[in-house]
Amino acid sequence: MLANALLALTRVPIGLAALPILVASLTSASGDTNALAQDKILSPRDFHGIQTQVETLRGKKFLHPVPVYLISKKELRAISERDLEKDFPGPKLQAHEALLAWLDFIAPHTSLKTVYGDYSVDQIAGLYDSDAKEMDIPASLSGSAGSGKRSAEKKLEAISSQIEDSTLAHEFTHALEDQYWAIDDPKDHDFKASTDRGTAHSFICEGSATRQMIEVLPAQLSRGSPDSYFAVWNLIHSASGELALNCVLKSSWKKSDALVSGVPETLARSEAMPYSFGYSFCAGAMRKWGLDGLDYVYGHPPASSAQVMHPEKYWVWRQCPVxxxxxxxxxxxxxxxxxxxxxxxxxxxxxxxxxxxxxxxxxxxxxxxxxxxxxxxxxxxxxxxxxxxxxxxxxxxxxxxxxxxxxxxxxxxxxxxxxxxxxxxxxxxxxxxxxxxxxxxxxxxxxxxxxxxxxxxxxxxxxxxxxxxxEKSVRAAANSPLRRFNPVWSWQKDGDFTVSRSLGGLLSRHDRNSIGKADTLLLGGLAERRRTDSFHKWQVGAGLVAKHESEARRGTTKTTWLPWGVLASHSSARLPQTPDRVITRTSVLWGIAATATATEPGTRSIHILPFGLLFRRATGPGESSTYILGTGPSHHGSTARFRVLGIPLWSSRPGARASCPREQPVQTRGQDARAPRGGDGLVPAFPTSVLKTFVALVRS
CATH class of the missing domain: 3.30.200.100 (MucB/RseB, C-terminal domain)
Known part of the structure; x- marks a missing residue:
């Protein structure tokens, strides 16, 4: 709480290396926005598509519309100052600055208004204002190139536009969650409490939004392809992918990219910290309990940043501060x-x-x-x-x-x-x-x-x-030391969490709470099962034999046999951008033996052997194809084609006589090329010289 002076103002800092940032095209409006006639204007862009993705991935609907405004640098500084004045009105801000300086958090005579104003103008690409219930985007990001660009604009040029919507999804996640659990909680500003509850709250808000921002990447990068969607989705949700994301984000606050020119190092790193530890905490909660677990965290917020940095102090046996x-x-x-x-x-x-x-x-x-x-x-x-x-x-x-x-x-x-x-x-x-x-x-x-x-x-x-x-006295009355620390069979209760273990948890462990149930055998090495109202996860042999995970709120399912689905796997997902569309993919021997994909409503395809070398069939609205060893017919709209060993032999159109392509006369000097006869409907698939060569090859 000491350095997080902008707790009520949730935002995406561009200086954080592990986070994608808002691309300039998001904020572009007609004309030069560097010279806004007003300090705040309504954005002309339609954000319904991004909001739909956030609703699908978060499993909740927006209760109220969220306006999006383009704001000037002047207005951005004003928002920063208003937020400081809300927490430290009048002379309290100067006294707070003196306290920070005494503890060497900032240099003496440092103005927090100036520092956070500079930080906001230099780093913030977009923010959700929990007081005004609106999203604000610095309009100067869309200005023309020039030597006077601020660092945010320079960094924008190096970022792919494919991630722009994922960054907006971060801020819309703040807006959505704020409609169910208030971001600006009065308890966060209780200075009489000897805990940094406000800092912990900011960790959860930024961690959840960062995770949702990553979750939209499969939809943004796949462009509707089931294979591409599941490839990115599986990468993000794989053990190695989760580990890589966690390592990168958890250390990002320590990188040089977290530093901002003119801002004290302590403040800059403190502002970056929520995205590191908050992401790790929220991703862990979703991995164990799904979205129901994340909802539980918002309903039972951590009492301190220590509980977020060390999740074992939050789950099962809470350690509340003195x-x-x-x-x-x-x-x-x-x-x-x-x-x-x-x-x-x-x-x-x-x-x-x-x-x-x-x-x-x-x-x-x-x-x-x-x-x-x-x-x-x-x-x-x-x-x-x-x-x-x-x-x-x-x-x-x-x-x-x-x-x-x-x-x-x-x-x-x-x-x-x-x-x-x-x-x-x-x-x-x-x-x-x-x-x-x-x-x-x-x-x-x-x-x-x-x-x-x-x-x-x-x-x-x-x-x-x-x-x-x-909480300590209440917990002590409910738990007998003999029963809690019994090496053969133990039982403990803390609030709504009840845990029983046999042989210290080595043989079995059973968790019961208001979220759901979890059971493990041999530390999960033999089997593990977790279930909530919408989340179901089980695995056998630590996931090496079989593994399943599904979540009704998000419309996702994945089942694998043998590590990484080597033997077989089945996945289905409701596309975030089009929730009424479900795509599925089933593979055998990691797709080498066979794969089947389907889009509802849409296309279905079956491949046996890689690329469908043995058999391939695809159907969809107005089109179909069936190939055995690359040989077979296909229909696309009003056009029919036939291939032999993957090479097209002929094609026809309605009202035309289907025929093999005939050889075209060679054009010589002074002679016009002969055009196809009108009405014969022939569409040469490829030069007849190639066809002759192919026929000779087949005959041989």
Whole structure:
């Protein structure tokens, strides 16, 4: 929550390397849009087709229309400023900037309005405004070429137009989900809560939209071909495809492409993080429970970014953060002017950027269990920061204490002056003094620019309170330790999740919750089965023997025998762009022995051996063909043809006498070529010299 100042404004940042971006043609209107007569005009484009794809893939219908506007750079900056002012009205924004600067998240005197305004103009290709319930597209993207192009326009030129609709699908997914689960949830802005729930919510929103954006690619790239559609669909949903997408997206926030000129590194990486961990979390939920699982996540939102970054803390046995309370006023005339929660995600970014190792930052932030940080001010202008945090273990608390001391030493040349009784004191050349007080899993960091205040530091620390979440006591009452940790047969319950295991889950495991049911035998190595109201998945031999997955809400089905469907496979899907059209494909021996495809309503085809070498039959509206060893007739509209070994011998049209093509006289100098006789209906399929050669070859 600390750095995600634009939580209510969902968007697609072009700087994120793993995400496709909006192509200029999407926003083009008549005339030069760089010189808009207005700062905001209604887009002339019809977006019904994209909305239909989103509805099909998300399994829900739009309840209200979503207007799409072209906006100027000025309006884009205004939207960014309004969003900041909503969270930090009046002097609160300046106080929040001071808190971020004290923690070294931004440089002193940094203006968040300027930074986020520059970020928006440079990076945002399209956004869904959850306040106005509309989509806004920066109109300058469609301007003419020139040396003054912003980086978004330059990057647009290198992106294929085939992915433009998939990017719009990202934003329309936000709009659709906002109509069922409010994106702008008041609970996300509760600064009294010692958790970054708002950050977690943004992770889920961006993760879900990014997954849906990828799901539209098969329809966009296949152009209606069943073989092409299933080839792309299978690639995306294969184990290797899922792994590749997850690896690329999960590391994208650490790439140089996430950085934006003029924007602090911590803020730029923090803005990119939701697309990484959010995608991984949402894709995992859909892989296990389908769209019903994703709906459940929206109905039961994660309490912290830690639950999204570590899904095991959300599913089955939730780890809710400790509630930490900081007083509004402290002894000595200190008044609280800013209050926030850092959270595991932003803490990982902060530490990773400061020590120059983002992976190490993730390790140091792991184990976060709640935090609260407040900036206090005295009448004379002196300031004091109190940062209290709770950790999952004493080791995790110790790691963070050492990491924060190192950060102070690197950023402020702090020197340790005392280290005893669980307290480490330091002082810096810039006049700051501070300490870390550690008591088991709890830490309190206090730092001020008034040295005299350190005499009362211990009294100030005692005003900080740590309260275990109520869920822990409820869960403890419902679970007997003997039954939960029984090695032979165990049972546990957390909310609506019930899990039973035999031999610690090695032999069997049974999950029951409000989403559905899941059963595994031998860790899934023998068999696994999952079922919800619309999602059904089972596999035998870890999917190596047989595997099936179907989802009624999306109209998809896939069954394979042996790895990757080597023995046989069957797939069917409802096309996102035309939901009333279903395509199917069945293959034997990976398509080498036989394949059958069908489009309803449309064409059907059967191939035996590759390319139908042994037998091939295709039927469709107004056309049909049957070939055995490449020999047979075909009809297309009013034209009939006959092939022998794949080579066309003749063709005919209605009202014309079908005949083999006759040899045409050779044209000589001074002689006109003889035209075919009128009314004989002959259409030479190929030169007769080739026909003679082919006939001689057949006779031999």
């Amino acid at each position: 509630q930490i309370s900081l007083p509004d006023n402290l002894a000595g005339g200190w008044t609280q002017i800013s209050l926030d929660c850092v959270g595991e995600a932003d803490l990982a970014v902060l530490l990773g950027c400061q020590i120059g190792n983002l992976n190490r930052g993730l390790e140091l932030a792991r184990g976060w269990d709640g935090d609260h940080v407040a900036l206090y001010e005295q009448t004379g202008g002196h300031r004091l920061v109190v940062w209290a945090s709770s950790w999952a273990s004493t080791n995790a608390a110790g790691r963070f204490a050492g990491a924060w001391l190192k950060e102070r030493q690197l950023a402020h040349q702090a020197v340790v002056t005392s280290n005893r009784n669980g307290r480490i004191d330091w002082e810096s050349p810039d006049g700051r003094v501070g300490f870390i007080r550690r008591a088991g899993r709890h830490l309190v960091v206090l730092e001020t620019d008034q040295r005299e205040q350190m005499h009362e530091a211990e009294a100030l620390v005692r005003e900080v309170t740590f309260t275990e979440p109520a």
